[in-house]
Amino acid sequence: MNTGPYSDERVQALLEEQFITVKSQCFWDKQTDLMQQFNVKWTPTLVVLDKRGIEYRRIIGFVPADDLLAHLLIGKAMASFYTEHLINAIGGFRSVIEKYPQSGPAPEAVFFLGVAEYKKGHDPKALRKAFDTLKERYPASEWARRAGPYGTIPA
Amino acid sequence: MAEIRWENDLNASIERAKKENKTVYLDLWFDG
Numbered sequence: 001m002n003t004g005p006y007s008d009e010r011v012q013a014l015l016e017e018q019f020i021t022v023k024s025q026c027f028w029d030k031q032t033d034l035m036q037q038f039n040v041k042w043t044p045t046l047v048v049l050d051k052r053g054i055e056y057r058r059i060i061g062f063v064p065a066d067d068l069l070a071h072l073l074i075g076k077a078m079a080s081f082y083t084e085h086l087i088n089a090i091g092g093f094r095s096v097i098e099k100y101p102q103s104g105p106a107p108e109a110v111f112f113l114g115v116a117e118y119k120k121g122h123d124p125k126a127l128r129k130a131f132d133t134l135k136e137r138y139p140a141s142e143w144a145r146r147a148g149p150y151g152t153i154p155a
Numbered sequence: 156m157a158e159i160r161w162e163n164d165l166n167a168s169i170e171r172a173k174k175e176n177k178t179v180y181l182d183l184w185f186d187g
Contacts, residue, residue, distance in 0.1 A: 043185035
């Protein structure tokens with residue numbers, strides 16, 4: 001039976017289409033192999049891994065459906081980013097921003113969209129655009145502060 | 156509403172992810 005965010009049909013659809021889903025029970029008084037491998041200390045711990053088993057996203061604690069969807073997509077986008085598949089990364093970050101603009105990961109996606117676009121096109125205006133977007137839409141976010149230096153780039 | 160198909164073998168799931176070009180999502184949960 002699907003509970004929490006897993007009862008959301010959008011979560012079910014995304015997991016079915018794009019993920020292999022694995023569940024493993026952990027115990028407070030006995031460390032399982034996976035608990036040791038992933039250094040699990042709290043519940044739930046949700047991990048996005050690429051097809052080599054490398055971790056790209058970790059979520060600890062309850063997340064509502066919209067946040068989980070955004071984390072899943074940004075996790076995939078990060079896997080693409082760190083393996084230099086920048087076109088896929090850019091598409092993934094844009095997807096988070098467009099579909100889940102109020103989600104927790106959205107400001108981070110704006111930041112990394114700017115970085116990925118800069119890395120791909122070598123145009124610093126992409127970083128400035130990230131700064132402007134963060135300042136306008138997520139001014140209180142840490143990602144807006146991290147993008148601060150990009151505000152000096154000419155628009 | 157579709158039931159999510161949960162696997163329990165991470166290594167086998169990673170192999171499946173390679174074949175199907177998918178990403179792995181691992182839910183580590185405590186009971187109680």
